[in-house]
Amino acid sequence: MQDHCELDPIIMTKPEDMTPEDMREDEALAAALDQEGEDVLTPEGQILKLEEELNETKDRMLRLAAELENTRRRAEREKQEATKFGISAFARDMLAVADNFQRALAAAPEEQDEALQSFINGIRLTEKEMMAALQRNKVERVDPAGDRFDPNLHQAIAEVPGTGEPAGIIVDVVQPGFVIGERVLRPAMVTVSNGAGAKAKEADGGDAVDLEQDG
Numbered sequence: 001m002q003d004h005c006e007l008d009p010i011i012m013t014k015p016e017d018m019t020p021e022d023m024r025e026d027e028a029l030a031a032a033l034d035q036e037g038e039d040v041l042t043p044e045g046q047i048l049k050l051e052e053e054l055n056e057t058k059d060r061m062l063r064l065a066a067e068l069e070n071t072r073r074r075a076e077r078e079k080q081e082a083t084k085f086g087i088s089a090f091a092r093d094m095l096a097v098a099d100n101f102q103r104a105l106a107a108a109p110e111e112q113d114e115a116l117q118s119f120i121n122g123i124r125l126t127e128k129e130m131m132a133a134l135q136r137n138k139v140e141r142v143d144p145a146g147d148r149f150d151p152n153l154h155q156a157i158a159e160v161p162g163t164g165e166p167a168g169i170i171v172d173v174v175q176p177g178f179v180i181g182e183r184v185l186r187p188a189m190v191t192v193s194n195g196a197g198a199k200a201k202e203a204d205g206g207d208a209v210d211l212e213q214d215g
Contacts, residue, residue, distance in 0.1 A: 064126035066189075079106035091139045092185050094130070097179055098141075102176075142188045144170050153177060155187040159194040168197030 101123060106121045131141065141199060142153055149168050154177065162171045170190045177188030 009197065036187045087137050087139075088180055088183065088185065091178070091180060092132060094134065095186055098127070098134075098178075099175070100128065102129070135178075139178060139180045139185070142179055143173055144177075144188055144190065145173045146170060149190070149192045152183060153179070153187060154190050156192045157189050161196040162193030165195075166195035167193055169193045178181045 002024075104123050105120070105127065109116075112120060123205055134140075144150075144154060147170050154170065157174060160171050162169065165171055170194070171193050172191045173188055174191065175189040178185040
């Protein structure tokens with residue numbers, strides 16, 4: 001008895017017999033086959049693709065290294081500023097104490113008995129020690145009498161004729177300023193010459209004064 005292997009007949013669907021669903025399935029299959037063909041790269045294409053990926057990786061690594069370096073520099077700068085200016089708030093609070101010492105010494109009478117003189121000397125020594133402590137922490141007093149007015153360091157409260165100073169020169173310091181490093185804790189309050197005194201001196205036959213401002 002001979003065995004027979006029967007195969008199912010292949011039924012070919014004519015285009016006119018295809019339903020819209022059959023047509024969509026055929027289009028999807030054709031698109032998948034086309035995409036599969038495009039994904040197959042030649043050796044040259046594979047090399048170019050690898051080179052592009054390598055360049056992209058190098059670019060990302062360079063950007064990351066630059067960001068890390070910027071972060072390191074910023075952290076180092078912030079550390080230095082914290083070390084340098086960390087006592088700014090405390091130093092600013094101490095300025096009122098320094099002012100009170102100055103007022104107490106300025107108000108001391110000229111004639112003093114032994115007890116009062118000892119008391120005033122104690123205030124003077126205490127004020128001196130406090131200023132030395134501030135200086136050890138880079139806090140410096142700004143007493144700019146006779147200097148040229150600098151709006152970054154000084155606060156002008158009035159313009160005055162002066163006593164022969166040219167315009168822009170500080171005549172009197174009403175309240176000293178303080179700085180810590182390059183940072184201003186408090187600007188010095190000053191009066192500034194308007195140059196009238198220098199003009200009057202020149203008109204009276206005194207030495208000529210150059211009234212031109214620097215820079």
